[in-house]
Amino acid sequence: MARIAVTDGMAEDAVLLLQQAGHEVVLGTIDAADLANGALGDFDAIIVRSATKLPADVIAVSGDRLSVIARAGVGVDNIDIQAAATAGIPVVNAPRASTQSVVELTIGHLLSSIRHIPRADRGLRDGKWEKKIMKGTELSEKNLGLIGFGRIAQGVGAVAQALGMTVHTYDPYLPPKVAKAQNTTLHKNVETLFSNCTHISIHCNLNDETHHLVNAERLALMPGRSNDGIACGNHIVNCARGGIIDEVALLEALEQGHVASAALDVFETEPVPADALLLQHEHFHGTPHIGAATMEAQARVGRDIAHAVMAVLDGGTSETTVNAHLMS
Ligand code: MLT
Numbered sequence: 001m002a003r004i005a006v007t008d009g010m011a012e013d014a015v016l017l018l019q020q021a022g023h024e025v026v027l028g029t030i031d032a033a034d035l036a037n038g039a040l041g042d043f044d045a046i047i048v049r050s051a052t053k054l055p056a057d058v059i060a061v062s063g064d065r066l067s068v069i070a071r072a073g074v075g076v077d078n079i080d081i082q083a084a085a086t087a088g089i090p091v092v093n094a095p096r097a098s099t100q101s102v103v104e105l106t107i108g109h110l111l112s113s114i115r116h117i118p119r120a121d122r123g124l125r126d127g128k129w130e131k132k133i134m135k136g137t138e139l140s141e142k143n144l145g146l147i148g149f150g151r152i153a154q155g156v157g158a159v160a161q162a163l164g165m166t167v168h169t170y171d172p173y174l175p176p177k178v179a180k181a182q183n184t185t186l187h188k189n190v191e192t193l194f195s196n197c198t199h200i201s202i203h204c205n206l207n208d209e210t211h212h213l214v215n216a217e218r219l220a221l222m223p224g225r226s227n228d229g230i231a232c233g234n235h236i237v238n239c240a241r242g243g244i245i246d247e248v249a250l251l252e253a254l255e256q257g258h259v260a261s262a263a264l265d266v267f268e269t270e271p272v273p274a275d276a277l278l279l280q281h282e283h284f285h286g287t288p289h290i291g292a293a294t295m296e297a298q299a300r301v302g303r304d305i306a307h308a309v310m311a312v313l314d315g316g317t318s319e320t321t322v323n324a325h326l327m328s
Pocket of ligand 1: 049050072075076098240289291292
């Protein structure tokens with residue numbers, strides 16, 4: 001029987017799955033100071049989402065008992081996967097479980113932006129009937145630029161094409177044949193993606209290469225006018241990770257009117273402070289990192305991660321180990 005810490009919550013069925021296999025599940029946050037003082041030494045496994053941070057110093061004091069770290073989700077930027085590999089601890093995730101939910105939220109943000117849905121709703125609640133100033137644009141005939149072209153971006157691309165958009169992508173790791181099969185124009189450099197697209201959605205990981213990849217210079221390249229001649233303005237959506245967009249540059253571009261709308265589900269600092277200037281801008285709307293927050297995605301995430309953890313605890317491996325290549 002293993003002792004498993006679940007620090008950021010998990011679907012009830014997944015907790016039951018672990019318990020029915022005879023494991024002890026300890027639910028509840030462990031604060032950063034306790035983690036740094038070796039609190040993980042009492043566990044065989046830890047399952048986190050994004051709130052719990054597992055940097056190198058926490059992993060270094062976790063002791064010999066900890067044999068698997070699990071991320072109930074996709075992004076592992078809150079875990080030092082190299083430090084875990086050095087300590088011989090596999091890090092597993094659930095890369096497929098939330099794809100459809102994030103696709104749907106991204107499309108929701110795109111549509112909300114171009115039809116001013118959040119702004120119109122705020123006006124209605126203030127007793128305003130602002131019909132004249134709520135003239136929007138269509139997605140049809142516009143160029144959508146996707147930064148990163150993994151599972152989520154491909155899903156977004158397919159829906160966008162069904163809505164009549166032309167899809168472009170920048171993904172330096174993508175085999176050109178994948179872009180071709182998806183009827184997508186693959187850009188060799190991110191600048192040409194920006195200069196061709198009035199709508200940009202982000203779908204890459206956050207790392208040194210992608211930090212502030214969306215900056216003032218690149219935003220300035222966006223054309224603001226679509227192929228059909230409509231001055232639709234420029235629109236930015238991010239349901240991937242905070243930190244990929246330089247939020248100061250984004251706010252400036254909104255203030256100048258060069259960016260017509262920005263919709264973010266993820267922020268450089270989470271929770272984003274309520275007085276952040278970006279949140280006050282009338283052409284901004286956001287959600288609190290809810291891409292994977294659907295009943296369906298959470299059920300799948302929990303099930304996938306419980307199986308991955310149990311595979312490792314049983315002495316096997318999981319196909320979703322993200323640091324296998326770093327282990328000697
Ligand atoms: C993920 O990486 O799976 C998502 O950002 C969802 C989450 O962290 O809850």
